[in-house]
Amino acid sequence: MKKIGFLATALAVGMMISSGGALAAGDVAKGKKVFKKCKICHAVKKGKNKIGPSLFGVVGRKAATAKGFRFSKAMKKSKLTWDEATLDKYLKKPRKAVKGTRMVFPGLRSKKDRANVIAYLKTLK
Numbered sequence: 001m002k003k004i005g006f007l008a009t010a011l012a013v014g015m016m017i018s019s020g021g022a023l024a025a026g027d028v029a030k031g032k033k034v035f036k037k038c039k040i041c042h043a044v045k046k047g048k049n050k051i052g053p054s055l056f057g058v059v060g061r062k063a064a065t066a067k068g069f070r071f072s073k074a075m076k077k078s079k080l081t082w083d084e085a086t087l088d089k090y091l092k093k094p095r096k097a098v099k100g101t102r103m104v105f106p107g108l109r110s111k112k113d114r115a116n117v118i119a120y121l122k123t124l125k
Contacts, residue, residue: 056124063098094106
């Protein structure tokens with residue numbers, strides 16, 4: 001029985017290493033501060049769109065589905081769901097993640113900043 005438990009643990013660790021590991025848990029307060037760069041274009045209030053769509057409830061939502069916002073064709077065709085991994089990739093380099101997106105923000109280079117922003121976005125429900 002101990003041998004099976006060890007093998008399962010080793011397999012899980014190996015899978016995390018080969019996949020780049022799970023996203024580090026972010027800090028909500030720090031994420032709110034980093035989000036100041038985003039709030040020029042994005043609101044956090046439900047249904048309030050700006051230049052970009054409201055990010056209220058964005059985590060878990062399908063891309064291009066925020067009501068009342070006109071999304072680019074590229075975003076509509078992306079078929080993304082905004083989970084942690086997708087948000088991390090998009091926030092790193094939006095124009096690379098969704099070619100043709102209208103979002104002009106160059107991205108967040110720091111993995112820590114991205115994890116913190118994602119932690120903050122998860123609170124918006």
